[in-house]
Amino acid sequence: MAEYLLFATERYALPILQPVADALQTSGQGVHAWLVGGAAGARLPAPVRMIADARAAVDLCPRAVFSAANWIPPFVTGAKVQLFHGFNVEKRAPARGHFRVRGLFDLYCTQGPATTGPFRELAHQAGYFKVVETGWPKLDPLFGRDDPLADRLRAAAGGRPVVMFASTFTRHLSAAPHLLEMIAAQIATGRCYWLLTLHPKCAPEWFERYRALAGSHAEFVETEQLISAQRAADVLVADTTSVVSEFVIQRKPVVTFRNRAPKPHMLDFDDPAVLPAMLERAFTPDAALTAALAAYADSIHPYRDGQASQRVIAATEALLAGELGNLRRKPLGSLLRGLQIRRELGYWGPAAR
Known part of the structure; x- marks a missing residue:
């Protein structure tokens, strides 16, 4: 051995x-x-x-x-x-x-x-x-085997669309400070179920604030649970975190806030107030967006x-x-x-x- x-x-x-x-x-x-x-x-x-x-x-x-x-x-x-x-x-x-x-x-x-x-x-x-x-x-683990945690997260949504939020720790690129209030407002409506996570190097204050949003309409997930959360989610909201690329491998839509290098497969925006409208676009992707997601996924990780x-x-x-x-x-x-x-x-x- x-x-x-x-x-x-x-x-x-x-x-x-x-x-x-x-x-x-x-x-x-x-x-x-x-x-x-x-x-x-x-x-x-x-x-x-x-x-x-x-x-x-x-x-x-x-x-x-x-x-x-x-x-x-x-x-x-x-x-x-x-x-x-x-x-x-x-x-x-x-x-x-x-x-x-x-x-x-x-x-x-x-x-x-x-x-x-x-x-x-x-x-x-x-x-x-x-x-x-x-x-x-x-x-x-994204492909080909059972994932009890992903199943539980989907069940907690109760049939609602599932949105995942992830943010990088890099201060000038992080969406966490900018989107907190808008995400909190979206969670309060109960229309979607939210899975919230932050890079482990994010400041403790942001962990505290995002963990406080957990309840009947949201759950905070840890770093080790990211793959299960990605499997459970329908749409990702993020910034310039590499979670964007991981999520796209599934050919699922991503909404990005001020991404450093926005590309055709991203729905990028710079005004927190338009987050609800961007989510609506993500939930109903058009043919061009669907094709861009597939092309990018194949270029960075064609293996499924x-x-x-x-x-x-x-x-x-x-x-x-x-x-x-x-x-x-x-x-x-x-x-x-x-x-x-x-x-x-x-x-x-x-x-x-």
Whole structure:
């Protein structure tokens, strides 16, 4: 039995890693999780075994490390695999955002054509990592299996349309401060059932205010429940959060408030007062909007089989078997980044051999 390590620095990484854990366990492999930073104190359910610290991770000598963060501890043995913590929502310039490479990973498992092409070009230039398009493990639960939580949320709606609200934590992009009053007014009418959620890094005051809206017409859902909430909802109201892209994979309409890069598949608006009208448009999408939703979904994540985790594992094994070709030595800059990671994790012991 081989041992594998899952690595996360934020709570929102847990739903990304859990499907990979499930797939590894189904194949009889040993699965461990090392959660640091914003994810510290969280857990993945047994039989995943939790790693306490860097020393334990080094001693494990995993066959591969799967990361849903922007970085990965280079001193732990095994293939270093990037799973991504979200879609490219164009919050930053490409060199600083989704397409930034840091000299730490051996394999990038991309979500769909929109990211595969750019990363393959970067891999061709760099030579020290490979790229395989696998789909995104977080979305595996969207397709093909029962979801009791999604069923419960739909039942709570009592036949009413279900609207989900999600917001990023980035202050100048967040809709949470701007839409609170209008969303509260919509909830009070009882015409729709609302599922409310915020990025874990949002300010505590906004969590308090949105949690206070829960009642007979609304429920607040936690980060780990996002996929179920997306399955239950008919329409999403959001901003520039990557939840927009996740939701569109289902070909369901999205209403966005001041999105940084609005596109044809979004119903974007900038005046909170027009939210009710935007919802009406979303509930009755025209042919052009329906086509735009499908085209965008196919470009970022064409997979609807719920098998991305299995493809990630297969790609990792192909890398380890040398089937993807040789890798060049990582750049000198990665050594400095490795020292920074050691300092951040408080580990100055030897690397695994």
